[in-house]
């Protein structure tokens with residue numbers, strides 16, 4: 001019960017704006033119940049006056065009234081049900097949008113901890129389960145409670161003594177619901193978890209299809225899916241079995257009640273204390289009473305099953321973004337591009353050691369700063385802090401002297417463009433993929449940056465040119481071509497600070513050169529922080545920073561660091577043209593760790 005209260009406290013506020021509609025739906029239910037009652041009483045009247053007496057004259061009046069009531073009931077029923085569906089779907093829409101917005105602001109480590117398929121299930125199945133509880137549940141409970149009280153009152157009004165005897169059996173329904181609810185909830189939770197696992201396995205397998213085929217892992221992947229599918233099957237069958245058991249038990253209790261009514265009725269009629277019409281009406285009221293009572297019992301089950309979904313969604317909503325917009329933001333100014341790291345120390349959430357330790361450096365507008373160092377040294381972490389995916393544990397990062405924590409996130413990310421290590425492609429046309437660098441950019445601007453990024457020629461060679469559809473993982477373009485699209489995207493953003501994380505990773509030297517040339521153009525006008533193992537640009541850089549084990553161990557120009565003969569000199573190795581150095585095939589030196 002505490003869980004249900006908790007779930008309501010969290011999700012009920014989302015019905016704001018629809019509560020008037022909820023009342024309207026309940027009003028429709030009340031009118032429907034009234035119409036039903038009137039029909040039953042008219043039926044009793046017909047039985048006693050027309051049927052038993054065989055009088056056609058006594059037929060027309062009640063028959064006309066019954067038809068009118070039935071039509072009215074049908075119209076109100078239709079309105080109520082349509083409104084209920086509309087309101088429920090609006091709730092789902094709002095809840096899903098809210099959770100999705102929240103998820104989009106969560107930090108990278110959240111997505112490393114949760115499998116994608118599981119998140120998909122939470123945003124679909126669990127969202128619907130909560131609707132079942134919050135909207136349909138509330139409307140259903142109020143309606144069922146009202147109908148139950150209403151029909152019970154009608155039965156009492158007709159024959160209170162008979163009603164009393166019949167209702168003695170009612171607690172059996174609630175007992176059954178209580179007995180089954182815990183187990184049904186457990187099965188429902190297992191089913192949702194298994195659902196998420198299946199989606200995850202399918203998604204991961206299809207995403208990794210090359211690995212699966214190249215290493216003949218088809219059977220292993222099939223086994224993985226089979227394991228999750230069996231878990232789902234077990235939970236699903238268990239859930240269905242429990243629900244069915246509950247249904248059948250209730251059915252038997254209902255039959256018991258009906259037989260009690262008929263038995264008592266026969267006795268009363270034989271003693272001339274009741275007419276046949278009254279007995280039929282009484283039996284009808286008791287019969288109408290069962291569905292709402294049954295629904296009330298079942299609502300308990302729906303509630304408990306839905307709390308499983310509410311808990312899973314609650315876990316997501318409780319995850320906090322690692323950064324937030326400042327309460328007192330600095331107002332916008334024309335950013336020049338001074339970047340400063342001042343004693344920056346950082347530890348990832350849940351990590352046991354610092355990934356960056358007391359890092360100091362500054363970069364001036366127009367400067368190219370290369371950050372290099374061994375794998376795992378903390379280079380990409382620098383870029384995540386500069387684009388504020390996380391805030392430093394100690395120290396501060398500044399843009400034009402203003403701490404990043406004082407800037408609205410939108411403003412920050414408008415002025416610091418990130419070209420991440422992975423080539424990130426959107427599902428859409430090539431134009432969309434470049435254009436998303438600056439929403440609202442004209443076709444001419446998109447084409448201009450594509451030319452600067454050396455992408456225009458291969459784009460126009462495609463049959464559909466800029467309208468070619470591409471998607472993550474399925475694009476019929478090479479790695480280097482895709483990279484150039486992302487460079488064009490970054491160029492379009494025209495941010496004064498550019499953070500490039502391994503822009504040439506995974507490309508051969510020819511492709512790397514094709515990528516680097518437009519990058520040089522892009523970098524000439526902005527502050528650029530380039531994280532790379534590829535030192536081909538190092539001689540051109542204004543400064544090279546060497547990071548090792550989270551610390552900034554060396555800083556200077558390429559020539560200074562080579563001359564110093566320290567870590568960088570060892571990493572860079574002999575340079576072309578140096579005495580005894582093997583000549584590079586061209587003037588681009590590509591050294592890798």
Ligand SMILES: Nc1ncnc2c1ncn2[C@@H]1O[C@H](COP(=O)(O)OP(=O)(O)OP(=O)(O)O)[C@@H](O)[C@H]1O
Nearest residue numbers: 109348349351355374375376377378379380381382
């Ligand atoms: N989400 C995370 N949670 C905990 N530790 C992390 C996380 N991401 C990175 N790390 C750790 O932080 C350290 C620095 O990682 P980072 O990705 O910055 O290295 P890098 O220098 O960019 O490496 P590479 O050159 O291989 O890309 C590593 O020891 C890594 O294990």
